[in-house]
Amino acid sequence: MSLTVLTACIYAESELEMKFEKDLLGLKNLNEEQILYVIDTARKMKMLIDSPNKKSPQLQGKTIITLFYENSTRTRMSFELATKYMSGNAANISASGSSVAKGETLIDTGKTLDMMGTDIIVMRHPCSGAADLLAKNVRASVINAGDGMNEHPTQALLDFYTILEHKGHIRDLKIAIVGDIKHSRVARSNVYGLTRLGAKVFLCAPKTLIPPDMEKTGAIITTNLKEALDGAEVVMGLRIQKERQNSGLLSSVREYHKFFGLNEQSLKMADKDAYIMHPGPVNRGVELASNVMDGPLSLINEQVKNGVAIRMALLYILTRRSI
Amino acid sequence: MRLLIKNGTLINAEGLTEMKRDILIADEMIMQIKENITDEYDMMIDATGCHVLPGLIDAHCHLREPGFEYKEDIESGTLSALHGGFTSIACMPNTNPVIDNEALINYIYDRSKQINRTKVYPIAAVSINQEGKMLTEMGFLKLAGAIAFSDDGKPVESSSFMKKALLYADTFDGLIISHCEDKSLCEDGVMNEGYMSTVLGLSGIPKVAEELMVYRDVRLAEYTGTKIHIAHISTRESVDIIRQAKNRGVKVTAETCPHYFTLTEESCDHFNTLAKVNPPLRTSDDVIAIIEGLKDGTIDIIATDHAPHHNDEKNVEFSYASNGLIGFETAFCLSYTYLVKPGHLTMSQLVSLMSFKPARILSLDAGEINEGKQADLTIVDVNERKTIDITKFKSKSSNSPYHGFEVYGEIKNVIIDGKVVL
Numbered sequence: 001m002s003l004t005v006l007t008a009c010i011y012a013e014s015e016l017e018m019k020f021e022k023d024l025l026g027l028k029n030l031n032e033e034q035i036l037y038v039i040d041t042a043r044k045m046k047m048l049i050d051s052p053n054k055k056s057p058q059l060q061g062k063t064i065i066t067l068f069y070e071n072s073t074r075t076r077m078s079f080e081l082a083t084k085y086m087s088g089n090a091a092n093i094s095a096s097g098s099s100v101a102k103g104e105t106l107i108d109t110g111k112t113l114d115m116m117g118t119d120i121i122v123m124r125h126p127c128s129g130a131a132d133l134l135a136k137n138v139r140a141s142v143i144n145a146g147d148g149m150n151e152h153p154t155q156a157l158l159d160f161y162t163i164l165e166h167k168g169h170i171r172d173l174k175i176a177i178v179g180d181i182k183h184s185r186v187a188r189s190n191v192y193g194l195t196r197l198g199a200k201v202f203l204c205a206p207k208t209l210i211p212p213d214m215e216k217t218g219a220i221i222t223t224n225l226k227e228a229l230d231g232a233e234v235v236m237g238l239r240i241q242k243e244r245q246n247s248g249l250l251s252s253v254r255e256y257h258k259f260f261g262l263n264e265q266s267l268k269m270a271d272k273d274a275y276i277m278h279p280g281p282v283n284r285g286v287e288l289a290s291n292v293m294d295g296p297l298s299l300i301n302e303q304v305k306n307g308v309a310i311r312m313a314l315l316y317i318l319t320r321r322s323i
Numbered sequence: 324m325r326l327l328i329k330n331g332t333l334i335n336a337e338g339l340t341e342m343k344r345d346i347l348i349a350d351e352m353i354m355q356i357k358e359n360i361t362d363e364y365d366m367m368i369d370a371t372g373c374h375v376l377p378g379l380i381d382a383h384c385h386l387r388e389p390g391f392e393y394k395e396d397i398e399s400g401t402l403s404a405l406h407g408g409f410t411s412i413a414c415m416p417n418t419n420p421v422i423d424n425e426a427l428i429n430y431i432y433d434r435s436k437q438i439n440r441t442k443v444y445p446i447a448a449v450s451i452n453q454e455g456k457m458l459t460e461m462g463f464l465k466l467a468g469a470i471a472f473s474d475d476g477k478p479v480e481s482s483s484f485m486k487k488a489l490l491y492a493d494t495f496d497g498l499i500i501s502h503c504e505d506k507s508l509c510e511d512g513v514m515n516e517g518y519m520s521t522v523l524g525l526s527g528i529p530k531v532a533e534e535l536m537v538y539r540d541v542r543l544a545e546y547t548g549t550k551i552h553i554a555h556i557s558t559r560e561s562v563d564i565i566r567q568a569k570n571r572g573v574k575v576t577a578e579t580c581p582h583y584f585t586l587t588e589e590s591c592d593h594f595n596t597l598a599k600v601n602p603p604l605r606t607s608d609d610v611i612a613i614i615e616g617l618k619d620g621t622i623d624i625i626a627t628d629h630a631p632h633h634n635d636e637k638n639v640e641f642s643y644a645s646n647g648l649i650g651f652e653t654a655f656c657l658s659y660t661y662l663v664k665p666g667h668l669t670m671s672q673l674v675s676l677m678s679f680k681p682a683r684i685l686s687l688d689a690g691e692i693n694e695g696k697q698a699d700l701t702i703v704d705v706n707e708r709k710t711i712d713i714t715k716f717k718s719k720s721s722n723s724p725y726h727g728f729e730v731y732g733e734i735k736n737v738i739i740d741g742k743v744v745l
């Protein structure tokens with residue numbers, strides 16, 4: 001498809017038939033139609049990423065600021081490239097070296113960005129609820145790029161997109177998520193979205209890394225890796241932070257890998273065509289063995305690419321709704 | 324000066340209660356209680372349709388002076404208390420500096436006498452600077468007027484220190500008020516641990532962190548044969564532990580606050596920092612148990628834990644927000660609306676919880692309407708429905724999760740030492 005055709009087909013629906021809120025804060029409040037609409041839009045965006053001339057005009061005249069209170073090269077880069085591919089103005093603020101580090105409140109920072117004419121603020125923050133707080137206090141749209149242990153909706157959406165691309169459907173799929181569920185915003189956003197889309201979600205971790213009453217979200221909780229992996233068609237690993245050893249949540253990385261590690265051996269319990277996913281960055285040899293990560297069923301690189309497409313879709317949708 | 328209160332329904336915790344009586348006050352004292360008093364008077368309050376209660380007494384509040392006057396001070400705090408119907412309040416010592424010496428006890432008394440409104444009784448710290456290391460001079464402090472001892476806000480962690488504090492305080496017939504919280508179990512928790520904390524991605528404070536300390540302190544009091552008062556209990560198991568201890572004859576008394584029988588952890592949804600308080604709001608099952616504890620007398624008193632904070636300390640990320648909510652101006656109407664109106668308690672029982680028992684626990688000669696007693700009275704009208712409006716609060720702060728709540732219970736008049744101050 002040529003770029004003009006592509007631009008035309010995206011433009012054809014500049015009147016969004018789907019209603020979206022001002023902000024994308026999490027998947028808790030996104031319904032199935034909205035999720036599928038974002039993914040559908042991302043599909044079109046991906047064509048642009050694949051084309052030799054990665055430039056379309058949809059974000060012309062729009063300013064997207066990434067405001068990151070935590071380091072993350074990949075998510076930030078993904079949003080910045082998404083902005084630039086669509087001709088938007090990208091700027092970034094990180095916590096170190098800005099007024100943020102000098103103790104300015106989140107609301108004050110947000111209002112300042114508002115006054116400078118920002119259309120979308122993409123924020124990552126160590127506190128759960130920070131994106132909600134910002135969204136309530138600014139005119140600009142807010143995209144939550146990860147808040148504390150609460151949500152990381154764009155990651156989950158790119159995960160769904162990747163699963164759909166490879167499995168064709170999500171309903172009734174058995175999906176196992178293995179790793180530090182308790183501290184993971186990725187796990188939470190995935191659970192909210194995947195259960196809504198009809199998947200059977202198994203969560204597996206040592207009991208110290210599972211938050212209380214998690215089963216009320218509709219996911220199935222187990223400490224038995226075999227139960228989680230048995231017949232699973234998609235297996236998602238989550239990052240195990242080595243600091244968890246110091247707080248008494250884990251005894252050793254070695255022991256973790258023995259009982260919960262995803263490797264050739266343990267993955268024999270899963271469906272033979274089970275896809276392997278991970279939000280990255282991966283601790284090779286801890287939650288995921290290197291040969292599995294680099295193996296033919298690994299979708300990890302595909303996730304990264306789809307991440308840009310999903311973010312392009314969201315930037316497009318949220319700037320369009322203000323027209 | 325003779326003040327006559329006519330046609331009110333008099334409420335006491337014990338004895339003469341729920342009867343229409345006129346009350347004649349001469350100077351500071353209640354002179355006569357009977358039907359249809361026709362004596363001469365200088366001033367008359369028509370209390371037709373209203374209830375006349377012994378002045379409300381709050382055994383647990385934070386006035387923030389000295390050190391945090393931007394949140395509240397004794398001036399604004401007593402005004403807020405007065406508008407909530409309180410004639411006496413006991414303030415916690417977690418100020419800056421901490422109230423751990425006689426000079427500061429005297430300061431609180433001097434300031435409150437100057438302002439001359441709701442009576443203020445300072446609670447002194449258990450340990451110097453609330454550090455849990457050295458005991459305060461409880462003997463001197465008690466002589467200076469410290470009404471009790473507490474490290475509220477920075478609870479005593481060491482069991483051995485708590486044991487010594489109980490014994491030492493008892494030497495001077497002093498009362499220890501314990502904020503029960505096992506800090507190591509709370510870690511970085513900011514709300515009740517459970518389904519809500521899981522879906523909000525917030526670190527939880529488990530109920531057991533409170534319950535372990537309630538049990539520890541109750542057992543220490545039992546073991547040492549001393550008395551203890553447990554502050555702001557919030558869970559079913561805490562109520563059970565205290566109920567069992569009382570059955571064994573332990574000299575334990577306990578308090579809860581209106582937010583523990585009117586709200587649940589659900590109030591924290593959407594990261595509502597106004598519902599962030601310590602102990603945290605629990606579940607509906609706990610609310611039921613707290614109400615049962617109030618009904619059967621396991622819980623002796625309702626305190627406000629009035630904890631003012633500046634807007635800037637609440638209008639931030641949930642994890643960064645300060646703990647606490649203001650309570651003076653909502654305590655009575657919430658307690659009436661949630662306890663008496665649905666029939667859980669009688670008006671007399673509510674008076675016991677909010678006036679009679681707090682007076683007994685703090686050894687104040689107050690909390691009853693009888694001839695010859697000091698005339699501290701609160702007149703309330705429970706017929707009018709009203710909407711709580713935090714913008715109308717007299718407190719310097721407005722950190723209350725109750726804005727917009729529909730309640731019953733308007734404070735009509737407050738009489739302190741025979742003078743109509745509201």
Ligand SMILES: [Zn+2]
Pocket residue numbers: 475476502554555601602
């Ligand atoms: Zn306390």
